[in-house]
Amino acid sequence: MPWFQRKDSNIQTDTPKEMPEGVWVKVPTTGETLHRRELEDNMWVCPQSNYHFPIGSKEYFSILFDEEDIIELGQNILPTDPLKFVDRKKYDQRLVETQKKTGLTDAVRVGVGKMKGVDVVIACMDFRFIGGSMGSVVGERIGIAIDYSRKHRIPLIIISQSGGARMMESVLSLMQLAKTSGKLALLSEAKVPFISLMTNPTTGGVTASYAMLGDFNIAEPGALIGFAGPRVIRQTIGRDLPEGFQTSEYLLEHGFLDFIVARPSMKSKLARLLNVLQHKYEK
């Protein structure tokens, strides 16, 4: 008999679960059951509780772009295993398995198209791909999005969902913070608008680089946004965290967001904002 026993059967994590299969979908916060079709029609937001189900680049592109036909950038940039990293699994093996499982090549996709008639470059992360972690490929593709945006003077939107920098590429991942922030500095000097949209969760190196550097920082309701994760902070300070700590609403209250936007009104709000800016700089 051990002298102590864990009370909980499993450790609670705050990371979002993948979209469940099946016709009926349960809302994790309320336990309510919804029809899949109803949820899809409402952009994967529970109409009653406003819970935002985690979705990926495919869904965000279809929500924001006017047409399905977009130009995709950076898809030829593919991940490799520069450090020959092995933890409990080999990184190259992890990459292949994740690619197969998700149909994605890495944790971000970049599309160029129109949003309510306005040209936009959208880089959208996918949490499903190794926790949306940022390695060399994510950094390089975000860099391509920024460069394209600057060259063609098209507003940039980056949709973040990430646990942070990718450990399996160690310092190479870390340097992507510097790379993306440096390129954003040039975009800023060129006076091309950049909107950073944070979704659940946005933490670590992604928050500490492009996610916090928007001319406009906005977020979906109830998203976890922070530098350190709640578990680490709890361990460090040795007490429980206040209710709602590190949520979108908390960040808005502390001055780090311009506004919170629910998915159903996202497209019209983003377009309205860019319209006003465009209106000004075209005069």
Place this chain on the structure above:
Amino acid sequence: MNYLDFEKPIAELEKKIAELNTISVAENDVLVPEIKRLRKRVDELRISIFENLTSWQRVQVARHPDRPYTLDYIFKMCDRFMELHGDRYYGDDKAIVGGTATLDGYSVMMIGQQKGRDTKMRQYRNFGMPNPEGYRKARRLMKIAEKFNMPVITLLDTPGAFPGLEAEERGQAEAIARNLKEMAVLRVPIITVIIGEGASGGALGIGMGNEVYMMENTWYSVISPESCSSILWKTWDYKEEAASALKLTANDLMELKIIDGIIKEPLGGAHRDHEAAAEAVKKQLLVSIKRLKKMKPDQLVEHRIDKYSQMGDWIEA
């Protein structure tokens, strides 16, 4: 003097020498040749141990409690140091120090993370873990350096940005992100030296140099070996494996083309001889200052952004 586990054989020999020394003085110097032999043996031992350090052992040397810290380097290398305080928004972070100084006649802005030497000072310095106001102070000093055309020298030594409640509340991520963006386009040279621990965004937050150097026994990585072990192996027990998997030593980073050079430390580590360690850093800084001084502000910015744009490894299909 504190000894690390793998330095124990050295510690034992040195103790023996010290004992013989007391006898030798008393009974005239019949033992002198023996002491000489032992001294030679210590040196050989030190060379063989330090040439073959594992990644995890390097991490331990980087954290050695007797290692010189930022202010030790500043006082040994610089003249006329004036420490400057505060971020002008919230407070004065004790884990990041900075100020104006001269280095062999050059006016410079010195900035670095600062650890404490004893229990009280370690707490005072928050174990070298900065809060947002630290990064904002650093940025303020960099902008002063830009205004008055002085190179910025940053010394990195942190186990990470502080993961605390108030740090989050005041925008730890925003503070670091903003620093990266502003360092990228700073119109004076930035030279960075990792003098101890280079833990992730907390280190990089003041470390986006035109040139970046690592001292021989330091580490620089996206995460500490302990945290990496806890996340990927789900236990703290794999820190040694994590240390080698993360490729975090100076040699590793040289191979990955992330740093511009390695600054050799005195035999047995920088903690053995602060004077010599500071001298080695100063020598490199002067070479870098002379080189970067020739570049125009636009070129410095371009050089910096190009440098970081090239980092990473991917396949182009």
